[in-house]
Amino acid sequence: xxxxxxADRLWQSIMDIAAIGPTPEGGSCRLALTPEDTxxxxxFLQWCQKLGLxxxxxxxxxxxxxxxxxxxxxxxxxxxxxxxTVPTGGRFDGIAGVLVGLEVxxxxxxxxxxxxxxxxxxxxxxxxxxxxxxxxxGSRVAAGEFPLAQALAITDDNGVxxxxxxxxxxxxxxxxxxPRDWSAWLELHIEQGPVMEATGADIGIVTGTMHARYFQLVxxxxxxxxxxxxxxxxxxxxxxxxxxxxxVERIGLGAEPGGRASxxxxxxxxxxxxxxxxxxxxxxxxxxxxxxxxxxxxxxLRQAMTEIAARRGVRxxxxxxxxxxxxxxxxxxxxxxxxxxxxRQLSTRDMIAAAGHDSVLMAPLVPSAMLFxxxxxxxxxNPKEYSTKEQIARGAEVLLDAVLELAGV
Amino acid sequence: xxxxxxADRLWQSIMDIAAIGPTPEGGSCRLALTPEDTxxxxxFLQWCQKLGLxxxxxxxxxxxxxxxxxxxxxxxxxxxxxxxTVPTGGRFDGIAGVLVGLEVxxxxxxxxxxxxxxxxxxxxxxxxxxxxxxxxxGSRVAAGEFPLAQALAITDDNGVxxxxxxxxxxxxxxxxxxPRDWSAWLELHIEQGPVMEATGADIGIVTGTMHARYFQLVxxxxxxxxxxxxxxxxxxxxxxxxxxxxxVERIGLGAEPGGRASxxxxxxxxxxxxxxxxxxxxxxxxxxxxxxxxxxxxxxLRQAMTEIAARRGVRxxxxxxxxxxxxxxxxxxxxxxxxxxxxRQLSTRDMIAAAGHDSVLMAPLVPSAMLFxxxxxxxxxNPKEYSTKEQIARGAEVLLDAVLELAGV
Numbered sequence: 001x002x003x004x005x006x007a008d009r010l011w012q013s014i015m016d017i018a019a020i021g022p023t024p025e026g027g028s029c030r031l032a033l034t035p036e037d038t039x040x041x042x043x044f045l046q047w048c049q050k051l052g053l054x055x056x057x058x059x060x061x062x063x064x065x066x067x068x069x070x071x072x073x074x075x076x077x078x079x080x081x082x083x084x085t086v087p088t089g090g091r092f093d094g095i096a097g098v099l100v101g102l103e104v105x106x107x108x109x110x111x112x113x114x115x116x117x118x119x120x121x122x123x124x125x126x127x128x129x130x131x132x133x134x135x136x137x138g139s140r141v142a143a144g145e146f147p148l149a150q151a152l153a154i155t156d157d158n159g160v161x162x163x164x165x166x167x168x169x170x171x172x173x174x175x176x177x178x179p180r181d182w183s184a185w186l187e188l189h190i191e192q193g194p195v196m197e198a199t200g201a202d203i204g205i206v207t208g209t210m211h212a213r214y215f216q217l218v219x220x221x222x223x224x225x226x227x228x229x230x231x232x233x234x235x236x237x238x239x240x241x242x243x244x245x246x247x248v249e250r251i252g253l254g255a256e257p258g259g260r261a262s263x264x265x266x267x268x269x270x271x272x273x274x275x276x277x278x279x280x281x282x283x284x285x286x287x288x289x290x291x292x293x294x295x296x297x298x299x300x301l302r303q304a305m306t307e308i309a310a311r312r313g314v315r316x317x318x319x320x321x322x323x324x325x326x327x328x329x330x331x332x333x334x335x336x337x338x339x340x341x342x343x344r345q346l347s348t349r350d351m352i353a354a355a356g357h358d359s360v361l362m363a364p365l366v367p368s369a370m371l372f373x374x375x376x377x378x379x380x381x382n383p384k385e386y387s388t389k390e391q392i393a394r395g396a397e398v399l400l401d402a403v404l405e406l407a408g409v
Numbered sequence: 410x411x412x413x414x415x416a417d418r419l420w421q422s423i424m425d426i427a428a429i430g431p432t433p434e435g436g437s438c439r440l441a442l443t444p445e446d447t448x449x450x451x452x453f454l455q456w457c458q459k460l461g462l463x464x465x466x467x468x469x470x471x472x473x474x475x476x477x478x479x480x481x482x483x484x485x486x487x488x489x490x491x492x493x494t495v496p497t498g499g500r501f502d503g504i505a506g507v508l509v510g511l512e513v514x515x516x517x518x519x520x521x522x523x524x525x526x527x528x529x530x531x532x533x534x535x536x537x538x539x540x541x542x543x544x545x546x547g548s549r550v551a552a553g554e555f556p557l558a559q560a561l562a563i564t565d566d567n568g569v570x571x572x573x574x575x576x577x578x579x580x581x582x583x584x585x586x587x588p589r590d591w592s593a594w595l596e597l598h599i600e601q602g603p604v605m606e607a608t609g610a611d612i613g614i615v616t617g618t619m620h621a622r623y624f625q626l627v628x629x630x631x632x633x634x635x636x637x638x639x640x641x642x643x644x645x646x647x648x649x650x651x652x653x654x655x656x657v658e659r660i661g662l663g664a665e666p667g668g669r670a671s672x673x674x675x676x677x678x679x680x681x682x683x684x685x686x687x688x689x690x691x692x693x694x695x696x697x698x699x700x701x702x703x704x705x706x707x708x709x710l711r712q713a714m715t716e717i718a719a720r721r722g723v724r725x726x727x728x729x730x731x732x733x734x735x736x737x738x739x740x741x742x743x744x745x746x747x748x749x750x751x752x753r754q755l756s757t758r759d760m761i762a763a764a765g766h767d768s769v770l771m772a773p774l775v776p777s778a779m780l781f782x783x784x785x786x787x788x789x790x791n792p793k794e795y796s797t798k799e800q801i802a803r804g805a806e807v808l809l810d811a812v813l814e815l816a817g818v
Binding site for chain 2: 026086087088093128129130135191192193194204210212222223224226227228229230231232233236238239241242245246249252253256257260261262263264265266268269270271272273274275276277278279283285287353354355356369378379380381382401
């Protein structure tokens with residue numbers, strides 16, 4: 001019997017997960033290791049157990065669901081993504097990648113097919129980084145790019161550590177986070193951009209990622225009173241931060257079409273209605289297809305900040321705490337995905353990923369590739385995020401075909 | 410025996426209150442109705458009780474400490490200020506006014522002097538408005554400018570209502586907030602500006618206040634992902650707010666020397682490192698010596714916001730929730746204060762207050778006046794806020810002399 005993707009079943013599973021941590025606008029909010037994320041993990045695990053998958057979990061909360069192969073000694077073919085979301089999350093970013101992987105395993109189960117190599121489905125912890133930074137935390141730790149002890153000590157904006165959140169949610173597994181015995185890593189994701197829809201591509205073959213550089217900034221001015229303090233005696237950290245925010249935006253606009261720059265997070269002290277602010281913290285990033293241009297964007301930003309700080313008599317401290325990419329994904333796997341899509345009469349388009357993904361951490365360790373399915377209007381990290389049942393099912397079919405060829409039957 | 414101000418005792422009381430809710434930099438943090446504010450109130454009350462003052466408290470937490478006069482039927486001469494601070498508060502703003510009043514009563518007590526008219530020392534609730542807006546809340550409610558029920562329902566940034574905070578702190582008194590039977594209201598305050606120091610004035614005679622207009626703004630954009638979303642597809646509420654912050658600053662600079670404009674408080678949603686912000690809230694104010702100019706400043710700000718909103722495809726909603734002033738204080742009382750200062754060989758300077766004070770609420774109800782003592786370098790709402798022992802004692806002497814003349818002996 002030929003394994004067959006059940007588009008309705010796959011869609012229903014996505015909707016079932018979306019119903020956990022629903023937002024009024026129709027999206028989901030499941031920040032990493034919250035009760036909502038924990039509930040989604042439990043439902044996912046329940047589905048996996050029905051397929052007889054072996055569940056392993058590591059100390060940073062990554063979930064590995066293993067399907068045995070005929071050749072017990074073979075390295076596994078692995079795939080998956082993440083179930084956590086941003087606060088204004090949609091129903092598909094990350095979730096589609098995990099549940100398409102589940103659907104591949106359900107299809108094999110129903111067809112009674114055992115592959116030669118084992119298969120592993122993965123749910124990575126805290127890909128989004130909305131609650132705990134840096135993003136892609138689980139895969140970062142598993143890849144050995146970030147020490148476990150350091151990750152466990154990171155706190156959210158309420159002072160709760162990753163260690164505490166793992167303990168409270170029961171998500172700290174017994175395994176030491178480490179690279180696993182895999183022959184290949186594949187991740188399906190929604191595009192998060194409008195290009196595939198605009199060009200009519202069914203499947204995006206992601207050949208690599210942008211280079212992104214993340215910063216935490218601290219602007220330090222001088223506290224004073226909004227009433228009596230004349231404008232020219234002020235050292236207003238929020239006004240200085242406003243200039244930085246607009247400089248970031250200008251640098252991003254200047255780097256189009258290959259670049260982006262964003263100021264997304266702000267904290268203002270004392271944030272009191274009678275006070276000229278004196279400490280303002282910002283989170284910014286710059287990214288570009290060309291790593292050299294991203295470095296130049298950072299230099300531009302630093303120059304702008306030096307000028308703003310000097311002119312306003314404030315201090316700006318920069319903590320360039322993380323980068324990702326540029327990554328070039330495995331060309332052999334790219335070719336395989338392209339061929340499998342064409343075998344299903346689907347159109348393809350080669351693409352560069354602008355966002356970080358767990359695959360960025362896997363690429364240096366194991367041959368890795370990503371495939372995209374279209375996003376309606378390119379809307380993402382938004383309750384309106386949408387891909388159709390058919391679009392997702394097409395991606396699942398390509399993943400199924402690629403997994404079967406890689407694992408062998 | 411002539412009543413005499415004890416400068417050391419007055420200074421020590423200020424330092425004793427400053428030790429409640431101390432900040433690492435040497436200032437104080439006693440937001441209204443917090444445990445710190447409550448502790449300062451308790452210590453103040455203990456001091457008052459030693460003088461045999463009668464304590465009355467109203468349902469919004471204003472404290473009235475009454476010293477009987479020889480003529481029981483006479484209206485009281487009232488004075489005081491507030492003990493609450495901003496988060497980065499100094500030791501003098503408000504506190505000096507309450508404790509100088511206490512020192513006047515201590516001096517009369519020690520000298521065995523009974524005035525003809527009764528005297529009332531007041532500690533107003535939540536003058537600063539850092540925790541609950543609007544500022545000058547206690548005096549606003551007592552003056553009938555703001556309904557008690559509406560004030561009780563106001564919540565802080567953690568969702569705690571004024572009613573709850575009053576109950577938790579035990580500061581809800583039995584009296585219905587209402588104007589009291591006073592013949593005059595006097596408030597001593599630190600200048601909060603550099604003018605007196607620069608011009609060598611000992612005592613500022615405050616003839617009136619600026620006109621101030623307060624706004625809450627909500628900027629609404631569109632959520633999206635910081636990675637894949639091209640710059641020109643974004644509707645970034647934080648970047649739009651940054652432009653508003655700089656427009657506020659520009660309008661303030663353009664209104665110098667008589668004007669100010671401030672953006673002091675910000676809230677950003679979702680404030681997540683992977684997301685282009687889509688809701689940003691701001692608190693702003695504009696103020697000017699000339700009320701017509703303040704109105705024109707508001708018009709300029711609204712025009713700037715309309716342009717920013719249209720250009721960026723965001724919405725900006727404006728809630729102009731409060732104003733104060735312009736107030737002209739009682740000229741007779743101003744003359745009295747000026748004469749009493751000159752009688753002590755102190756130099757005076759007529760001034761306009763830029764900040765809001767409880768006296769703004771009293772002025773329409775009862776003849777009212779304010780006197781300023783100098784602030785070192787004009788620093789205020791800052792742990793470095795400072796007036797010398799001698800500067801404060803001189804203010805206390807002028808207040809004592811004025812109170813004696815008004816109340817009669």
